[in-house]
Amino acid sequence: xxxxxxxxxxxxxxxxxxxxxxxxxxxxxxxxxxxxxxxxxxxxxxxxxxxxxxxxxxxxxxxxxxxxxxxxxxxxxxxxxxxxxxxxxxxxxxxxxxxxxxxxxxxxxxxxxxxxxxxxxxxxxxxxxxxxxxxxxxxxxxxxxxxxxxxxxxxxxxxxxxxxxxxxxxxxxxxxxxxxxxxxxxxxxxxxxxxxxxxxxxxxxxxxxx
Numbered sequence: 001x002x003x004x005x006x007x008x009x010x011x012x013x014x015x016x017x018x019x020x021x022x023x024x025x026x027x028x029x030x031x032x033x034x035x036x037x038x039x040x041x042x043x044x045x046x047x048x049x050x051x052x053x054x055x056x057x058x059x060x061x062x063x064x065x066x067x068x069x070x071x072x073x074x075x076x077x078x079x080x081x082x083x084x085x086x087x088x089x090x091x092x093x094x095x096x097x098x099x100x101x102x103x104x105x106x107x108x109x110x111x112x113x114x115x116x117x118x119x120x121x122x123x124x125x126x127x128x129x130x131x132x133x134x135x136x137x138x139x140x141x142x143x144x145x146x147x148x149x150x151x152x153x154x155x156x157x158x159x160x161x162x163x164x165x166x167x168x169x170x171x172x173x174x175x176x177x178x179x180x181x182x183x184x185x186x187x188x189x190x191x192x193x194x195x196x197x198x199x200x201x202x203x204x205x206x207x208x209x210x
Contacts, residue, residue, distance in 0.1 A: 005188075009192050014192040014193060015191065015192050017196070018167050018168075018195075018196050019167070020142055020167065020169065020196075020206055021141035021142035021167050022141060022142075023138075023139050023140050023141050023142065023210075024065055024140065024141075024142040024143070024144055024169075024206070024207070024210050025065060025066040025067070025068060025135060025138065025140040025142070025143055025144070026056060026057065026060040026065060026066070026067045026068070026143075026144050026145075026207070027068050027069075027070070027125060027131075027143050027144065027145040027147075027157065027161075028053050028056070028057065028067070028068070028069045028070070028109060028145070028146060028147055028174075029070050029125055029145060029146070029147025029148065029153050029154050029157055030070055030071060030072055030147050030148050030149075030153050031049075031050060031053050031069070031105065031106065031109050031146075031147050031148060032071050032072075032102065032103050032104060032105055032106070032148075033101065033102050033103070033104050033105075033106055034095045034096065034100075034102035034103065035148045035149070035176070036050060036106055037102065040095060040102050041092045041095060042092050042095055042102070044148060044149060044176060044177065044178045045176075045178070046148055046149075046176025046177070048173065048176070049146065049147075049148070049173065049174055049175060049176030050106060050108060050109070050176075051108070052146060052171065052173040052174035052200050053108075053109055053146050053147065053174045054108040054109055055200065055204065056144070056146060056171060056174055056200070056203060056204070056207070057108075057109050059204050059207045059208065060144075060207055061112075062208075063207050063208060063210050065207060065210050066116070066138050066140060067111075067114075067115040067116070068115070068116045068117075068118060068125075068131065068134070068135075069105065069109065069111050069115060069116070069117050069118070070117070070118045070119070070120055070125045070129075070147070070153075071096075071103055071105070071117065071118075071119055071120075072093070072096040072103065072119070072120055072121065073096060073097075073098055073103060073119040073120075073121070074087065074093065074094075074096055074097050074098060074121060075097075075098055076097055076098040076099060080093070080094070080097075082121050083121045083122070084121075084122075086121070086122050086123065087121075116134065118130070118131055118134075122156075123152050123153045123155075123156035123157075124153070124156035124157050124159070124160040125153065125156075125157040125160070126157060126160035126161065126164060127156070127160065132164045132166075135164075135166060140166065141166060141167060142166065142167040142168075142169060143161045143166045143167070143168050143169065144169045144171060144203055144206070144207065145157060145158060145161070145168060145169065145170055145171065145174075145175075146170070146171040146173075146174025146175045147174070147175065147176075148175075148176050148177075149175075149176060149177045149178065150170075150175040150176060150177040150182070150183050150186045150187060151177050151182045151183070151185075151186045154170060154175045154186075155186050155189075155190060158170050158190055158194055158195040159194050161195075162194050162195065167196070168190075168194065168195035168196070169195065169196045169198055169203065169206070170187070170190055170195045170196070170197045170198070171197075171198060171199070171200055171203045172187060172197055172198065172199055172200070173199065173200040174200060174203075175187070
């Protein structure tokens with residue numbers, strides 16, 4: 001069945017290849033405690049993806065390539081109005097109200113001096129943030145990314161990276177979701193239409209060679 005699907009997409013003209021650029025950055029999307037603590041409503045069982053992001057982060061620091069981390073923050077006392085329809089559609093986003101411990105970065109990826117943290121209110125790391133301008137100012141042409149969740153914020157960010165003219169490389173092991181079926185469907189579609197989906201090993205080699 002998978003071979004038939006691959007053949008069908010190839011015949012239809014999907015699945016072109018994007019070459020890795022000359023100036024990459026690492027984007028870690030919403031790797032926060034809300035997805036990692038079992039008592040959180042958003043817990044997703046994505047500890048393996050956390051470990052993968054931590055390895056990518058260490059490699060990026062060693063290689064000296066830019067690192068950007070995102071989180072989600074909603075202003076306290078405004079009832080989620082800064083999250084608009086998205087906040088109304090996903091009640092679990094209340095976990096990210098300003099001051100909530102669930103929005104904290106785990107120790108494995110705590111940002112250090114020189115790393116940019118962007119707080120967002122919507123799925124894409126580009127929507128309503130200065131990310132595109134920041135990347136352009138740094139001369140970045142390729143964005144290596146992972147985070148939570150694959151079907152939500154990672155997918156939205158990869159799509160917007162493409163639409164802003166950046167080459168998106170989504171790292172399979174570093175992208176986590178609540179269910180393997182959702183994970184695989186979204187990675188398949190990203191590879192077919194919007195991004196290069198690569199293994200962690202390949203991403204580490206690309207980072208080391210940057």
